Amino acid sequence: MEMPRPNPDIIARKAELVSRMLEVLPADAVISDPSETRAYECDALTAYKCPPLAAILPSSTQQVSDALRICHAMGVPVVPRGSGTSLAGGALPTADSVILGVARLNDVLDTDYDNRFIKVQTGRTNLSVTGAVEEHGFFYAPDPSSQLACAIAGNIAMNSGGAHCLKYGVTTNNLMGVTMVLMDGTIMELGGAHLDAPGYDLLGLICGSEGQLGVVTEATLRILHKPEGARPVLMGFDSNEVAGQCVSDIIKAGVLPVAIEFMDRPCIRACEAFAKAGYPDCEALLIVEVEGSDAEIDEQLETIMAIARTHNPVELRQSTSAEESARIWLGRKSAFGAMGQINDYMCLDGTIPVSQLPFVLKRIGEMSKEFGLDVANVFHAGDGNMHPLILFDANKPGDLELCEAFGAEILKLCVEVGGCLTGEHGVGIEKRDLMVDQYAPQDLEMQMAVKDVFDPKWLLNPAKVFPLQSSESHRIAAE
Numbered sequence: 001m002e003m004p005r006p007n008p009d010i011i012a013r014k015a016e017l018v019s020r021m022l023e024v025l026p027a028d029a030v031i032s033d034p035s036e037t038r039a040y041e042c043d044a045l046t047a048y049k050c051p052p053l054a055a056i057l058p059s060s061t062q063q064v065s066d067a068l069r070i071c072h073a074m075g076v077p078v079v080p081r082g083s084g085t086s087l088a089g090g091a092l093p094t095a096d097s098v099i100l101g102v103a104r105l106n107d108v109l110d111t112d113y114d115n116r117f118i119k120v121q122t123g124r125t126n127l128s129v130t131g132a133v134e135e136h137g138f139f140y141a142p143d144p145s146s147q148l149a150c151a152i153a154g155n156i157a158m159n160s161g162g163a164h165c166l167k168y169g170v171t172t173n174n175l176m177g178v179t180m181v182l183m184d185g186t187i188m189e190l191g192g193a194h195l196d197a198p199g200y201d202l203l204g205l206i207c208g209s210e211g212q213l214g215v216v217t218e219a220t221l222r223i224l225h226k227p228e229g230a231r232p233v234l235m236g237f238d239s240n241e242v243a244g245q246c247v248s249d250i251i252k253a254g255v256l257p258v259a260i261e262f263m264d265r266p267c268i269r270a271c272e273a274f275a276k277a278g279y280p281d282c283e284a285l286l287i288v289e290v291e292g293s294d295a296e297i298d299e300q301l302e303t304i305m306a307i308a309r310t311h312n313p314v315e316l317r318q319s320t321s322a323e324e325s326a327r328i329w330l331g332r333k334s335a336f337g338a339m340g341q342i343n344d345y346m347c348l349d350g351t352i353p354v355s356q357l358p359f360v361l362k363r364i365g366e367m368s369k370e371f372g373l374d375v376a377n378v379f380h381a382g383d384g385n386m387h388p389l390i391l392f393d394a395n396k397p398g399d400l401e402l403c404e405a406f407g408a409e410i411l412k413l414c415v416e417v418g419g420c421l422t423g424e425h426g427v428g429i430e431k432r433d434l435m436v437d438q439y440a441p442q443d444l445e446m447q448m449a450v451k452d453v454f455d456p457k458w459l460l461n462p463a464k465v466f467p468l469q470s471s472e473s474h475r476i477a478a479e
């Protein structure tokens with residue numbers, strides 16, 4: 001993966017940078033020793049690594065602002081970082097950049113159960129947001145599988161989703177306001193504890209902007225009443241295509257489960273070995289969950305299971321206890337980790353119209369043979385958000401490149417059938433050069449013009465999201 005050449009003048013001024021940072025941050029919040037900066041050399045896309053010049057760990061919005069002002073004045077690029085779980089290389093540093101980690105910004109600032117919101121600092125982990133409100137009967141809906149580790153900061157930057165987003169929407173549908181610091185240190189407020197806002201929807205623009213426009217330090221999030229009950233049902237099928245058709249038919253019928261998750265045989269095996277979830281031995285598995293009172297659950301499942309029966313399932317089984325449901329979800333949520341124990345893999349994240357699932361699954365199977373690399377599929381089928389995991393051998397010369405070429409073909413296929421390059425993981429470095437397959441040149445220019453407004457020097461999160469040549473020419477023009 002090509003990255004911009006680091007600026008030697010900035011590297012030569014490292015001592016000055018560190019000394020100026022120490023004027024606004026405590027000593028333990030400034031990391032500059034190469035043995036320690038290595039901890040920030042990559043995110044969860046571990047195929048690409050580069051230690052940053054330094055890392056800083058502010059603990060207030062004001063400290064973020066002071067630090068950014070210094071970087072802005074010195075022309076130092078800044079890479080915002082939450083927990084570093086991005087699968088798209090979104091938090092990958094360059095050798096002349098400063099990592100700005102928000103892990104120490106992790107307080108709950110306000111909870112309002114009457115008006116159903118919580119205000120947190122964005123270094124707080126996703127799961128601990130629900131942890132802060134659950135004893136009052138509330139939860140925060142977006143539930144990435146990485147929710148134990150990933151931070152609200154990264155969730156906002158990537159507009160993250162999860163298994164239960166079919167019903168509740170992704171981060172943007174649950175975000176009410178942010179405090180954000182611009183590259184020049186300006187602190188701004190967008191949205192708030194109210195519905196909608198007059199003027200342009202800048203909050204919508206920030207959610208999913210991948211650390212390109214500002215550093216988000218605080219967030220007001222919508223919290224919801226926990227449902228009365230929930231019940232998953234396991235559906236096993238003879239082939240991926242039939243399972244895909246069943247998903248399409250459930251969605252077409254107008255019932256709205258809270259989640260429809262898909263796994264193929266390699267994933268079923270890996271997850272079963274890992275979590276002993278009670279998954280059936282079959283080619284393709286759907287986990288379909290509905291919520292409500294017992295009567296509501298029974299009624300919804302009756303319709304859904306009738307649809308499944310028309311596809312001759314090899315297994316059709318409702319969970320019978322809370323423990324069994326928890327095991328079923330543990331298996332699914334451990335999928336990436338469980339596969340990682342067996343193989344190196346690259347996780348893709350394309351989105352397609354649900355009706356295209358059978359065709360795209362079939363084409364991925366054919367392409368797997370053409371490229372000679374196996375694929376495991378596990379994904380949020382209800383909203384067509386696919387995660388093919390391409391299996392490869394990181395120690396075999398040429399395998400990573402072959403895997404990247406295969407991945408690019410799958411993502412192009414997603415675009416061809418009317419979908420898009422990313423559902424929830426973002427573009428990062430991984431998909432930046434494929435943006436030309438999604439957008440016309442004038443559309444991309446319009447997006448880069450937005451970056452020009454928020455970050456005129458192009459210092460925030462370099463070399464991400466836009467094709468490298470395009471972003472480099474904007475950056476050079478801004479010098």
Ligand SMILES: Cc1cc2nc3c(=O)[nH]c(=O)nc-3n(C[C@H](O)[C@H](O)[C@H](O)COP(=O)(O)OP(=O)(O)OC[C@H]3O[C@@H](n4cnc5c(N)ncnc54)[C@H](O)[C@@H]3O)c2cc1C
Nearest residue numbers: 082083084085086090145151154155157160161211216424
């Ligand atoms: C095992 C595993 C499972 C996963 N499952 C899911 C899933 O189900 N759904 C899903 O959506 N994702 C999933 N992911 C991907 C990842 O967890 C999400 O993208 C997550 O939102 C990243 O959060 P983070 O805090 O780790 O961000 P990081 O990796 O630190 O950063 C991600 C991006 O956010 C930017 N950023 C970070 N902090 C800020 C800030 N304060 N202001 C502005 N920009 C900032 C970074 O520059 C970068 O571009 C998974 C990852 C793993 C490893």
